[in-house]
Amino acid sequence: MAYRLMAVHAHPDDESSKGAATAAKYVAEGNEVLVVSCTGGEAGDILNEQLGEPATSRAHRDMAGFRRGEMAAAQAAMGIQHVWLGYHDSGLPDADKGETVRPGTFSTVPLEYSTEALVRVVRRFRPHVLVTYDENGGYPHPDHIRTHEVSMAAWRDAGDPTKYPEAGEPWQIAKLYYERTMNPVRFRTIFEALREREPDSPAVEQLGEWVERFADRPDLSTTHVDVHEYFDARDAALRAHASQVPPDSAFFHLPNDLAATLWPTEDYQLIDARVPTEVPETDLFTGIPPEQDDNA
Template sequence: MPHRLMAVHAHPDDESSKGAATSAKYVAEGNEVLVVSCTGGEAGDILNEDLPAPAMSRAHRDMAGFRRGEMAAAQAALGIEHVWLGYHDSGLPDAEKGETVRPGTFATVPLEYSTEALVRVVRRFRPHVLVTYDENGGYPHPDHIRTHEVSMAAWRDAADPSKYPDAGEPWAVAKLYYERTMNPRRFTAFYEAIKEREPDSPLVEQLGEWVQRFADRPDLATSHVDVHEYFDARDAALRAHASQVPPNSPFFYWPNDLLATVWPTEDYQLVEARVPTELPESDLFAGIPAEQDVTA
């Protein structure tokens, strides 16, 4: 019987930049993967100046609709299931200009409302593994931080029969992970490899900046999933989000053949577990029987 993984993300495109190859791998192995997008990405800007004119025009007229089409293409590239939680993108206010998050957007909705919405999804899909962001949201975007808060609340409350009794039968997810894509050791390993293979490549300077940028970030990863056979699926999903991911995006700095040798994994931090675990891990489903129903 298949295992089930649920990844909770803030915006469409987050599922493609964080853990996409893991999703593709587990689907290919016969498991079920559900991505939850908490918002529609309506407040996003068009970040790709090379977007063809007809597409650019459609995106300007209907950013929400355009990003739904991009998400559908990314979903197809990865073979995943997908759910919109249904909240409005909070945007990224500029604190130096005195901007604040707009009322009625995801980050301002009372936590119990969005938690109930996510609990309904958890109890319906019944995942064995839940993947989300850490308390900083991966980076401090209001929607990413709220995604963390909602995910943690749903992890706890979905298993509690006294919480949201109309939201379905209780389900205790076996393991909870934070994604750790921005692994400082990963950047350093690839930087050293590209310097040796192509010392005159512009990537040396570009990746050197990334190494410095993340030098002070601790390596908290406990679990490393070998996904090198699925880097192309990840890239296809990223390119599906054409309004957000230009062809020269840093996501494509890493030649996949070299990455497969130097750092073939996507990385995660095990945060909570309701089953026995041994670290480090190479499989997010390690220790979970296929039909594991863990009591809280």
């Protein structure tokens, strides 16, 4: 049978830095993968100083439209399905400067509204597996935290016929995961290998900052999906987000053939399951029987 995976992300580009190879792998194996982008990334800055013209001018004039084009290219690179939940990027306010999140953006919309929107997507796509962020959002961006909250609410409510009865036929998702690609052991392993191989590379300094940043974070991953054959698809998806990912980013400094020997997996934490399963796992669909294909 073909399984269905739904990954819920805050902004376009999050899906490419967190789980893109997994998505490409499952699509190649005949499954369906749907990425939900909760916001359009409109509040993002151009992080790639090498973007060049006329792209830079176009992105400055129409960041929302530019990032939609990037997302379409990333979608094609992975072979996935994609929907926009339709909310406006909250941005990342600087509390030290007295900045606050603008009203009407994703993180300020009442949770029941965005939950109903996501429940509609769940009931239409009927995923077996849901992947999202932990309660800290992976990092404390208001949209990432809200993505966690709305995903957890949809996990709880999508199968309940008394909740949002006009949002479609109830669908109970079988398994819930947190994305754990950004785990400290992976960063340290890759950093040490790159430092030995290319000690003068600017990526060594960047990766060192990541190692330090995530040093206190425990490795909570329970599920390790071998995706080394799809690292090229992941890289293509990342490069599609040209306004956000410079071509000399540390993401690309470790050759994929070496990465495949050092850390061939993308990693997840099993949070809840409505089917029997045991950890550790090597497949997000472990334990889901064929009859789970239609539980509505």
